[in-house]
Amino acid sequence: MSQARATHTPVSEIRVKKYNRREAIAGYLFISPWIIGFLVFTAGAMGYSLVISLSDYNLATGDISPTGIDNYAGLFEDPKVGLSLANTLFYAVLAVPFEIVFALLLAFVLNRVGRGAGFFRTVFYLPRMTPTVATASMFLLLLNGNTGAINQFLAVFGIEGPQWLIDPDWVKPSIVLMTLWGVAGTMVIFLAALKNVPVELYEVAALDGAGPVRQFFSITVPMISGAIFFNIIVLTIAALQVFDQAYLLFWRDQTNASPESSLFYGVYLFQQAFRQFDFGFAAAMAWLLFVIILLITLVQVKMSNRFVYYEGDNR
Amino acid sequence: MSASTSTGTSTGSSPEPSPNSGPIVGLPPALDEELAERPAARTERRFAGDGRYRRRRAVAKGVLWTLLAALSALFLYPFVWLVAASLKPRGEVFDNRLIPNTILPGNYAEVWNQLPLFSWILNSIVIALLAAALVSISSSLVAFGFAYFRFPGRGILFGLVLATMMLPGAVTMVPQYLIWKNLGLLGTILPLFAANLFGSAFYIFLQRQFFLGLPKELFEAARLDGASYFGLFRRIALPLSIPSFVIIFLFEFQASWNNLQGALIYLNAGSVDGFTVPLGIAYAMTTFSPSNGGQGDYQYVMVASVIVTIPMLLLFAFGQRYFIEGVATQARKG
DSSP states (O other): OHHHHHHHOOOGGGHHHHSOHHHHHHHHHHHHHHHHHIIIIIIIHHHHHHHHHTEEEOTTTOOEEEOTTHHHHHHHHOHHHHHHHHHHHHHHHHHHHHHHHHHHHHHHHHHHHOTTHHHHHHHHHHHHHSOHHHHHHHHHHHTOTTTOHHHHHHHHTTOOOOOTTTSGGGHHHHHHHHHHHTTHHHHHHHHHHHTTSOHHHHHHHHHTTOOHHHHIIIIIHHHTHHHHHHHHHHHHHHHHTOOHHHIIIIISSTTOOOOGGGOOHHHHHHHHHHTSOOHHHHHHHHHHHHHHHHHHHHHHHHHHHHHOOOTTOOO | OGGGGGGGGGSOOOSSOOTTTSOTTOOSSOHHHHHHHHHHHHHHHHHTTOTTHHHHHHHHHHHHHHHHHHHHHHHHHHHHHHHHHHTSOGGGGGGOOSSOSSOOTTHHHHHHHHSOHHHHHHHHHHHHHHHHHHHHHHHHHHHHHHHHOOOTTHHHHHHHHHHHTTSOHHHHHHHHHHHHHHTTOTTSSGGGTGGGGGOOHHHHHHHHHHHHTSOHHHHHHHHHTTOOHHHIIIIIIHHHTHHHHHHHHHHHHHHHHTOHHHHHHHHTTSOGGGOOHHHHHHHHHHHTOSSTTOOOOHHHHHHHHHHHHHHHHHHHHHHHHHHHHHHHHHTTOO
16 A cells, blocks of 8 residues: 555646556446446435435426425424434434444453454354344344343343233333344454453463453553454444345335334335335435434444544554 | 553564565465465464463463363254254244254255246356356456556556445446346346456455456566466466466356346346246245245245255365455455
8 A cells, every 4th residue: 555655646747747548448448337436326416315305206207396495494393203213313322332242242252252252252143144134034023022032031030021012111122132132243342452452461460460341441452442443333334225125024015004113214214115115305304314324423433533542543 | 550541652673574565476385275374383382381371271272162162062053953954844944943854855856836936046156156167267368458458547547446335236226126127137147247357456456456466477477478457367377377367267156156136127027937047036025924825835946045055065165265364354454
């Protein structure tokens, strides 16, 4: 990477001479697939989306009639937009900390095992390889409030389990449980970070009398803070777009009377676009989501600049 | 202890390379071996010659293995439960027994009559193979363009590649649907893989990192021998980048196999035979649901779930280190 940078830094005055014309043309040819794709499926699509969000799109005729900001105003008039947004934010705030802590626990344990770690890593990773539909088809039964295995297990300890899939308060924890089962991706990132923490730091800390808990919070957490923030950002973005699990458990069947608390933003957007065919409204919803994700990510990055320890560079 | 997270910035420098500076996707130092060796060595060094730690160490080990056993049980239970449920008769699917009262291997024969599962699997395989092959080749081409050649605007364009990784799929979902509609390609499987012809941001990033790690002399020597630019790519860069190429292929294959939303958008209106695996099983979940008007033979959904999971487990059995390495690399792009 550094080599490439070094050759790439020349100032503008010598630029014309610096580039070899044949080489430059070849370079553009190599990246041309991406340029075409970007122009059509990213930039083009975004522009198109903006136009649609400011119009009424007639699916039958394909006509687009401009309506100004009606769709955006409609976002604030439709109570389900606010409801689904609140559901989604609530879900993200619930899911992300659980995922981070659980993945960190798994990685921490694996990092301590020594021989046999490979085997357990495989065990923890298998759910991640399981297609989401298969996971959902299982959890639909496992989470059943009356006959499900989870509540039967809780009953062993005398705990009466909730109606996971029916009680509005337990809908989001249900999805969190499903997500935690497949948390191994996050775990692998933590594991890689943990292996990069220098052993010497622990040795010095142990000599100074720091116990395991103290070592964890004073050495491990700061040293892997980069991975923690990366995972928080990625998981938050994913949580704000949650669709598959919610659709499969609650909205698969259109006659199904699912609790309103399971209506996530991604699901409602999908319904508006591909069930109601109100593309203008759906496009406006998508832009609102984009702005929200951008803002949340920006705040998180700003915070990460304050808290994250970047080794070897002064950002 | 509570303030310690913020004191992290002053922990000082360390002799070890940071995750950002290491050779990316090197693969040869396999994570498996590292996992097995390093922590063990770490523990030994740490406690060597210090007798008073020995007892605490034994306790810690006990706690560790208990925790591992409990966690493994937690992760494996749903699999055992699923296989058991898939072997049960209709009336016993919900009984949570891990060893079925009545074992019906015949479910695995009957499922093909109950659901067009074969057709779904075939559709999914075709789409996943095309999606994976197209995206690994196109991303490699683009990555080579960014890694090897110098041209005006390269930095900005690569920045744009990285920026598209941040774009939520929802923003382009509707317009892309309308693009395919305008092209008259709705109802075909093309929308589910054709955009992969143009590369994908994360994979481009991954391959570019790999290409940048290759020694420049290789390419210079080949140039002197009269190799064309495309020859450099095909004869040197591509063969040497097989490890990261495989990562891309496997990742995309899995993503495609899992793609429910795409199938819902583009195939749901068509015939049931034309569904993919995720769409098909979602459909089966509704048709065979024990409530909401389903007919109740949920054991076939369980069988189908087992059958469509097996290819993914096989993929993992053969390509485990590629998956792990690929995931670990994601965090290094920052």
